[in-house]
Amino acid sequence: MIAVRHRPRVACAALVWVIVAQGCSAYDPELLQRAPVRPGTNQGDAQVPGAGAGGRAGAGAGGRAGAGAGGRAGAGGAPGDAGVMDATVPADAQPDLDGALSDGAVDSGGDGAIDTDAGCGEGAGAHDCCLDDPDKTAPGMCGCGIADADADGDRTADCVDGCPGDAMKTSAGVCGCGRPDSDQGALVSCAGLRDALVHRYRFDGSGTTVTDSRGDHDGVVINTQLDGTGRLDLAGGSSDEYVDLPNGMISALTNATFEVWLTWNGGNGWQRIFDFGDSNAAEGSQGTGTSYLFLTPQTPSPSLVMRVAYTANGSANETRLSASAALPSSGMHHVAVVIDDGNNQMHLYQDGASVGSVAFSGSLSAIDDVNNWLGRSQYGTDPELDGSLHELRIYEAPLSAAQIALSFADGPDPAYLEP
Secondary structure, eight states: OOOEOOOOHHHHTTTTTTTOOOTTTOOOOOOOOHHHHOOOSSSOOOOOOSSSSSSOOOOSTTTOOOOSSSOOTTTTSOOOOOOOOOTSSSSGSSOHHHHHHHTTOTTTTSSSSOSSSBBBBBTTTTSSTTTTTTTTTTTTTTTTOEEEEOOTOOSSSSGGOOSOOOOOSOOOTTTTSSSSSBBBBOOSHHHHHHHHHEEEEEEOOOEEEEOBBBSSOOOOOOOOOOSSSSEEEEEEEEOOOOOEOOOOTTTOOSSSEEEEEEEEEETTTTTTTTEEEEEOOOOTTSEEEEEEEEEEEEOOOTTTTOEEEESSSSSGGEEEOOOOSOOSSSSSEEEEEEGGGGGTEEEETTTTHHHHHEEEEEEEEGOSSEEESSSSBBBBTEEEEEEEEEEEEEEESSHHHHHHHHHHHSSSOOOOOOO
């Protein structure tokens, strides 16, 4: 059966008629009945019977005669080319390559032609705008050839959804996919971390300056240097390799969280991850600790546990909090000490999980922090840290357990903490 299409009426009014087989011709039956047949030996456009179905013959040179279904031939014209598309047929009337005539491309007018003036895939009267896509008749959100899948059910196709697995967000925002940009009940965001962070040391670059990318308290590497790897390697033992941070930065805090990513290589007890305070010796010198807040990866035998300790007046008055085991000596680990002065609590975390808490009646302001050291103890008999520092952060707030877990999960270099 011959399918016939119609061009817009403006073309018909101009009396330009093209009849092509395979559902791609264009004519207007109503105007055709009123249009005169123009005589002439060279016009070639009077409708006459053809040699086959749908054929036309012109009376002179340039005329065309159908040699068969959809074929064309004429004196001086092109030979019959059954099935070849007329170049003047609109793009939206091209052959239905995906065989989707039954999935939206219909003949709403009953004129034997597929409608070309209806919307793509919009019900009755629609036509197929994705000719080579067997699954779609309209581009939708993703275009032809790409399914409009919506994995998280947020009514935004995955192809344009910046967070295709997060039903709450369609773009990463500040905190990234998978978490809100502001706290929502039990769901914590990165906002609390960003707002409370006052000092951040990433140990990148080279030389002896440890840059505070959040504040203006740069540190100095002593007896070694940064090598551009993004970590600071310390030899431990009696190497006297450590980092010296500016005076007074710890005692200026009321509530605080100290968070470190490090790799510890093991060794003797009483090494220091950090030790903020003073000794009975001159500033910058080790002696016997007087006031301090320190974190050691392991106490000596027999206890062999990670411990945080605070005192404002010698070791006899320490507030101590110990984990159940030493910090593992393989791979990078996360440790955090929280001073919650408002609730009189001190907390210790390892790899995002709490390992204990204890009542805390002291204050950071009571520490005479003229020796703010990473990897070195106030006590001259203690060894230096044998390991690598990857990142240190200091917050002016007691981070919650959920915030600590979030920070650990995001690792030592999250984009939302970039300056």
